[in-house]
Amino acid sequence: MPMQPASTEITSRTAAIIQELKGLEGPLLPILHGIQEEFGHVPHDALPVIAEALNISRAEVHGVVTFYHDYRSHPAGRHVLKLCQAESCQSMGSDAVAAKLKQLLGIDFHETTRDGSVTLEPVYCLGLCACSPAAMLDGQVIGRLDDEKLDEIVAEVRS
Amino acid sequence: MIPRIYIPGDSGALALGAEKVAKAIASELAERGIEAKIVRNGSRGAYFLEPMVEVATANGRVAYGPVKPSDVKSLFDGGFLTGGHHKRWLGAPDKIPFLAKQTRLTFARCGVTDPLSLESYKKHGGLSGLTNALGLPPAAIVAQVTESGLRGRGGAGFPTGIKWKTVLDTVGDRKYIVCNADEGDSGTFADRMIMEGDPFVLIEGMTIAGIATGATKGFVYVRSEYPHAVAVMNKAVEIARKAGVLGASVLGSPYAFDMEIRVGAGAYVCGEETALLDSLEGKRGVVRAKPPLPAHKGLFGKPTVINNVISLASVPVIMDKGAAFYKDFGMGRSRGTIPIQIAGNVKYAGLFEAAFGMTLGEIVDEIGGGTATGRPVKAVQVGGPLGAYFPRALFDTPFDYEAFAAKDGLIGHAGIVVFDDTADMLKQARFAMEFCAIESCGKCTPCRIGSTRGVETIDKIAAGIEPEKNLALVTDLCNTMKFGSLCALGGFTPYPVMSSITHFPDDFKPAPVRVAAE
DSSP: OOOOOOHHHHHHHHHHHHHHHTSSOOHHHHHHHHHHHHHHHTTHHHHHHHHHHHHOHHHHHHHHHHHHOOOOOOOOOOOOEEEOHHHHHHHTTHHHHHHHHHHHTTOOTTTTOOTTTTEEEESSOOGGGGGSEEEETTTTEOOOHHHHHHHHHHHHHHO | OOOOOOOOOHHHHHTTTTHHHHHHHHHHHHHHOOOOOOOOOOOSBBGGGGGGGEEEEEEEEEOOOSGGGGGHHHHHHTTGGGGOOOEEEEGGGGSSEEEEEEEEOOTSTTSOOOOOOOOHHHHTTTHHHHHHHHHHHHHHHHHHHHTTTOOOTTTOOOOHHHHHHHHHSOSSSSSSSEEEEEOTTEEEETTHHHHHHHHHHHHHHHHHHHHHTTOEEEEEEOOOOOHHHHHHHHHHHHHHHHHHSSSSSSSGGOOOOOOEEEESSOOOOGHHHHHHHHHHHHHHOOOOOOSOOTTTTTTSSSSSEEEEEHHHHHHHHHHHHHHHHHTTTTTTTEEEEEEEEESSSSSSSSSEEEEEBBBBBBBIIISSSOSSSOOOOOOOOESSSSEEEEEEETOOBBSSSSHHHHHOOTTTEEEEEEEEOOOOOHHHHHHHHHHHHHHOSHHHHHHHHHHHHHHHHHHHHTTTSSSSHHHHHHHHHHHHHHHHSSSSSHHHHHHHHHHHHHGGGGGOOOHHHHHHHE
């Protein structure tokens, strides 16, 4: 698993991100995105720093972080594979695709493989509905998933 | 003349391998020592032909598709730079039947121009709408948008001009234009396509909205699932700012307007306008009670226009060609064109912009060509996860806000998802409830609790536990959710559920009966 940085380091790096973004109107989401990009997740130790800088309560920051599906409390695997499970992909067999991938990787949705190579997540629409079933691997879009493409994905995340 | 090759950079084309094709073409050019310019255009929306590569020849554009990296060598051998023959040859792109049958107003440039070339944008009619608007008093711009009959393309269908007038008439020291680009509905990708393929049209539309209502600041709230659209929009805003389209003096006028791109964080409910405003403010995306309307008290409590991407992107053509031109298309109270997104299990999937009024059957069978699997069409979900499932018996319904409402459905953001006869409608109804439970903001009880009880009750029906009683319970629950929820998430989840129960009753019969029936 990736190493978690020490809390003092989290504080200083968080403060730098806040400094850069706090002039925006409604800066909390951009700050949280910045923190997740920096650490790969939103560390618990970053929350009081944000609360203090924006003059809001820790509870409010916690409330926002936990409301949105994107923010992680723990680091993800080296790769993040998002598999679309919405209607358009369902109509093209995304259930079977999900079952096959879960079996190939040996994990369920919202889980990370034991070697830390990949985190599997469901996503509800990638806007690739004209080439369902679709997925996104580390920000790269993949359409018309079939067995061959699944094997390629698995090979890539394991390499 | 240096040859020009167009290879889409649109996410849908990338998902089908456009990047590999682009690399193969670039290396083939280098190997053969040919100098050519590669333009990464948007997609024209015929995804069954993507990656569709085009070359500019003396006789106009020639398209080839779907191109695989392995086709590239033979394309060059066949002289594709001058439109030479090849098995992937499609001819002039605007003669391809799927594209030739469309009426492209909002998407006129999408897939044609270089998305990040303001020069190319202007050459294809861009900025004429804004230029016209700058010569009019704000009230006259609002009047023209009202007169065009443009209604909210996000799904609610509220007249755009009326919304703008409310903001224009409301006093505020600061006003905002917010663009809802949280396109979360499955089966829809029009917002994504326009942002990736013609971002300046959205910037132009938002700027016109700002000038018309007295707003000086705009936000585009794009969902995080669209990283490519976010990147293109950010670059386009930067270019527009440098060129003086945005800034303290819009195109040298006394009007100021600037905008920012903001990224969502994976909450479907933030597509609801008031939840979106809360999210922009840095809060949980919880739905607000109305009134106050966002037009009176919106973002940070200031008068705010909040419109969908396609509504705003349709404004430049209205201001360019006039309200009467736009209004001339369509039927009844649905005026102009609508980009219909044909998706799911369908042979010719893609975006089809047309005047309102085509029947659902024409769209699915004639334009879409039936299912991709070749099996019979069982159901078509229109309008995203909150839209009704239509059976073939309702295929004569014309694509129009009122006509769909009359059949207990909605056109929503005009996404159409086709299912073949292997679809289990009980499973689809259950998913609608499950999705509502996952995405509910939690503020109102019918949505938060109702959706979970809905999943449980449908599970009981599937297990054959008192099916008739439980079916009556689901119906009653849907009624409560429809009339008791604060917003469309809880309020419209009954559409897919009830339409499944009403039109496909066999799928809800106890298991032994279902097996016997098959």
